[in-house]
Amino acid sequence: xxxxxxxxxxxxxxxxxxxxxxxxxxxxxxxxxxxxxxxxxxxxxxxxxxxxxxxxxxxxxxxxxxxxxxxxxxxxxxxxxxxxxxxxxxxxxxxxxxxxxxxxxxxxxxxxxxxxxxxxxxxxxxxxxxxxxxxxxxxxxxxxxxxxxxx
Numbered sequence: 001x002x003x004x005x006x007x008x009x010x011x012x013x014x015x016x017x018x019x020x021x022x023x024x025x026x027x028x029x030x031x032x033x034x035x036x037x038x039x040x041x042x043x044x045x046x047x048x049x050x051x052x053x054x055x056x057x058x059x060x061x062x063x064x065x066x067x068x069x070x071x072x073x074x075x076x077x078x079x080x081x082x083x084x085x086x087x088x089x090x091x092x093x094x095x096x097x098x099x100x101x102x103x104x105x106x107x108x109x110x111x112x113x114x115x116x117x118x119x120x121x122x123x124x125x126x127x128x129x130x131x132x133x134x135x136x137x138x139x140x141x142x143x144x145x146x147x148x149x150x151x
Contacts, residue, residue: 001046001118006039008114012107042078046118049074063123071115078111 013031020027049055058069125133 001122002039002043004118005042005046005114006036009035009039009042012110012114015110016107038078038081041081045077046074049077050122059123063120063127067116067119067123070119071112074115074119075108075112079108 010032013035014028017026017028017031055070055073058066121133125131128136
């Protein structure tokens, strides 16, 4: 989970740094360090949050609603943490008035997508049974045709 989050957040950070470099601000090193630290923290937060009652309130509903609920909730938690991180570690960054809104919207969409994929995989794995999803993707399948029944 941490590797998935680190890769996803690094990609998101790259997009952010590319936008900022057009304004003359080189933030590549900062966004990658933050992505790795954030991935470690988010991995722990996701693991702990899944044990909270609020994250399980929609588990009996269809997968789409459960995943969307968890993704929205986790995105809000990360936003609060991101605001705190920006206030503490990023005071030197001066952005033009329009760009923070664009960065916020694109960041929200990308972060929500990261969590949607994460929760789909985790909930499918739990629903199918531990290890079955992994086996579907990484263990060779029997290529013999299934037996057909005669009617």
